[in-house]
Each structure stands twice: as C-alpha cells, then as structure tokens.
Amino acid sequence: MINKELRIGVIGVGAIGTEHIKRINHKIKGARVVGIYDVLEEEKKQLADEMGIMFYGSGEDLISSDDVDAILITSIDETHADYVLKALAQEKYVFCEKPLAIDSQSCAKIVEAEVKCGRRLVQVGFMRRYDKGYMELKKLIESKSYGEVLMLHCAHRNPESGLHYTTPMSIIQTAVHEIDVLHWLLQDDYVSVESILPKKQTKMTHTNLHDPQILVLETKNGVVIQLEIFVNCQFGYDIKCEVVCENGELGLVDPHYTYVKHNFSNQTPISPDWQTRFKEAYDTEFQLWVNGVLNHKLEGPSSWDGYVASVITTAGTESTNKGEKIKVMLQEKPSIY
Ligand code: NAP
Numbered sequence: 001m002i003n004k005e006l007r008i009g010v011i012g013v014g015a016i017g018t019e020h021i022k023r024i025n026h027k028i029k030g031a032r033v034v035g036i037y038d039v040l041e042e043e044k045k046q047l048a049d050e051m052g053i054m055f056y057g058s059g060e061d062l063i064s065s066d067d068v069d070a071i072l073i074t075s076i077d078e079t080h081a082d083y084v085l086k087a088l089a090q091e092k093y094v095f096c097e098k099p100l101a102i103d104s105q106s107c108a109k110i111v112e113a114e115v116k117c118g119r120r121l122v123q124v125g126f127m128r129r130y131d132k133g134y135m136e137l138k139k140l141i142e143s144k145s146y147g148e149v150l151m152l153h154c155a156h157r158n159p160e161s162g163l164h165y166t167t168p169m170s171i172i173q174t175a176v177h178e179i180d181v182l183h184w185l186l187q188d189d190y191v192s193v194e195s196i197l198p199k200k201q202t203k204m205t206h207t208n209l210h211d212p213q214i215l216v217l218e219t220k221n222g223v224v225i226q227l228e229i230f231v232n233c234q235f236g237y238d239i240k241c242e243v244v245c246e247n248g249e250l251g252l253v254d255p256h257y258t259y260v261k262h263n264f265s266n267q268t269p270i271s272p273d274w275q276t277r278f279k280e281a282y283d284t285e286f287q288l289w290v291n292g293v294l295n296h297k298l299e300g301p302s303s304w305d306g307y308v309a310s311v312i313t314t315a316g317t318e319s320t321n322k323g324e325k326i327k328v329m330l331q332e333k334p335s336i337y
Helices: 015-026 041-051 059-064 077-089 104-117 132-143 167-186 279-294 303-322
Strands: 006-011 031-037 070-073 093-096 122-124 149-157 190-196 213-219 224-230 238-245 248-251 260-262 265-267
Touching: 006 015, 006 059, 006 279, 015 031, 015 070, 015 279, 031 041, 031 059, 059 077, 070 077, 077 093, 077 104, 077 122, 093 279, 104 303, 122 303, 132 167, 132 238, 132 248, 149 167, 167 190, 167 213, 167 224, 167 238, 167 303, 190 303, 213 303
Parallel strands: 006 031, 006 070, 070 093, 093 122, 149 224
Antiparallel strands: 149 238, 190 213, 213 224, 238 248, 260 265
C-alpha cells in the first residue's frame, strides 16, 4: 500500500544516482528518498547519515524493506537484472537506469517475471523520450507532412570515456539510447544490425576500445539508420539525429545555447556532458514516473522496450566480433505491454 508520498530506496549512489537523489528530493513532487545501498559502504553510509536517511546492509534488504515503496537502480550495468528480478519477486515498482540488463536473455527473464506479476512494475531510464527535441521530431514524423521517413543519420559523441571503457560498452551502454529512442520515434521494429569499425582514433583510445564505431540498422519498413558512436571525440557532448524524409529533413539542435558573432567568427557552444544536455528530460521522466506509480499506471519505457533494445545491443556486439550483419528476431510481445 503506497501512501500519498512515494518512499524511494536507491541502489548504487555514483554519478547518476547522486543526481537522481537530488532531483527526487528537491524537484519532484510526491516522492522522497528514504534509504540507499551501495557497495562503497563506508563512504555512502556517511552520505546517508548526512541526509538523515537509512543505509541498508544490502540491496536485498533495501528491496524487501516495508519502509520502501519503490526502488531506483543506479548501480553499474552488470548488477541491474538481478536487482530488478528481486524487486519483481516482491511485486514492487522499480525504475532501472539503462540498460535494463547487459544481454537480451536477462531482459527476457525480466519480461517473463513481470508478466507473471500481471501488470507493469518496471520502467527503464530511456530519458531521451522526454527530451523536447525528440518529442517534437516524433510529432513531425507522425504528421506525415514531409512524406515517409527514408533514412536517418545519427551520432552519439562524448568528449571522453576513460580507460575502463571497452568496444562492447559503446554499444551496450552508449548506443542503447539511440536504439531505444529511434525505435520509439519510428514505431518500427529493427530487422538487422551491422557494426562497422572505421579508422581508429589514436590519441585517447586503448587496446580494449575501438573508437569510433558505426552501427547500421535496418527496420521492417525498410528505413536505414546510420549511427556513429564516438566516445572520445574531445570537443563536447554532441547528439545528432537527422531524419531524411521524402520531401524534407527533420533534425535536432543543441538546446539552451546562444551564438556569439565577433571578430569575423560565429560561435555557438556545445553541451559539455549528458547531465547538461538532458537535464530537463530527466526531470520530466522522474515526475511522470512518480505520478505513474502513485496512480498505478506506468506509461514510460517498459521492460519490453529494455528487451527490444538489448536484442539489438547483443546482436550489435556479435556483429563487431564476427564482422558481419546480424539479422534479429523478437519474441512475441506480451499483452501487458
Ligand atoms: P558510477 O558513478 O560508477 O555509479 C555506480 C555506483 O554503483 C558506484 O558507486 C558503484 O560502486 C556502485 N555499485 C557497484 N556494484 C554495485 C552493487 N552490486 N550494488 C550496489 N551498488 C553497486 O556509474 P554511473 O555513471 O552513475 O552509472 C550508473 C548506471 O546508470 C549505469 O548503469 C549507467 O549505464 C547508467 N547511466 C545512465 C545515464 C542516462 O543517461 N540515463 C547516464 C549515466 C549513467 P563502485 O564504484 O565501487 O563500483
């Protein structure tokens, strides 16, 4: 039984976990964070004390606590599936940061467990769907004013990624955002994916990372998407989405910025990071999730969407390893989605 104010427990309090806690406690109406768990016990226990909230002895303790109505999972990718399944075993609402799991089999298990609960309890952190630019693009595509969509040219560029970052992570952790949002924009399933490795950037890369990468995705309706993932581009956080239609081109611009013309130059800043670029989208995403949980009606990205994205990321990684195009098939979509 959930009271008027949703009591949230957070598992994994690193970069995005910390942001979401601030967001929930200071911006979002109808919810507050009541407890946390993180493997960095000493440090995060101190944080919990400073915030006057509970530090739980394990993720499992937090999930099963009667004082926690809903779970927010912001721990590392590899831990998501297990925590989501544990939350579903307790029939609790859970918001899981992307990716839902690191492979499609684990996502399929989550879908199966949620279907057994008979209703939607999971939302996945695909916040691009709440970005004003993408929402506008969706409306323009659906208006058909520019004819059918033929192809898309997209890019996901980060200034730098660090030494821990590997070639598969470019697909599983980074490209997964485009894979979800483009599926939602086009309302069209993917049928194949091919990973192409262009000339490697030399300065900021290492043996475990081939950067940049290109994914070519084909959809059931014959749309071809060319997606560049470049996680050490050095010049900014640069997100591109160009939709080429029969009689027009639709695209995103970097929001928030003002250009300066001076000394025979015309300068416009580029977003420095994902926190800045998608700040408003995260706020909207969380307010709608809290409203959805309080009304027992989740409408945001589902476990099914997490599964669809992971079928492509899994096949994309296989394509990198094999050097060939991989055809994809989805299982049948259950009626709760
Ligand atoms: P991060 O800074 O490394 O934070 C993750 C935290 O989880 C760390 O404190 C980590 O501790 C902890 N952790 C590791 N294993 C755990 C376990 N078994 N149980 C509980 N906590 C555990 O990473 P981040 O950048 O915040 O990313 C967190 C998640 O959010 C990732 O899945 C990432 O893909 C996703 N994300 C989404 C977006 C988005 O745009 N939607 C943006 C950024 C990140 P250690 O440091 O000791 O491992």
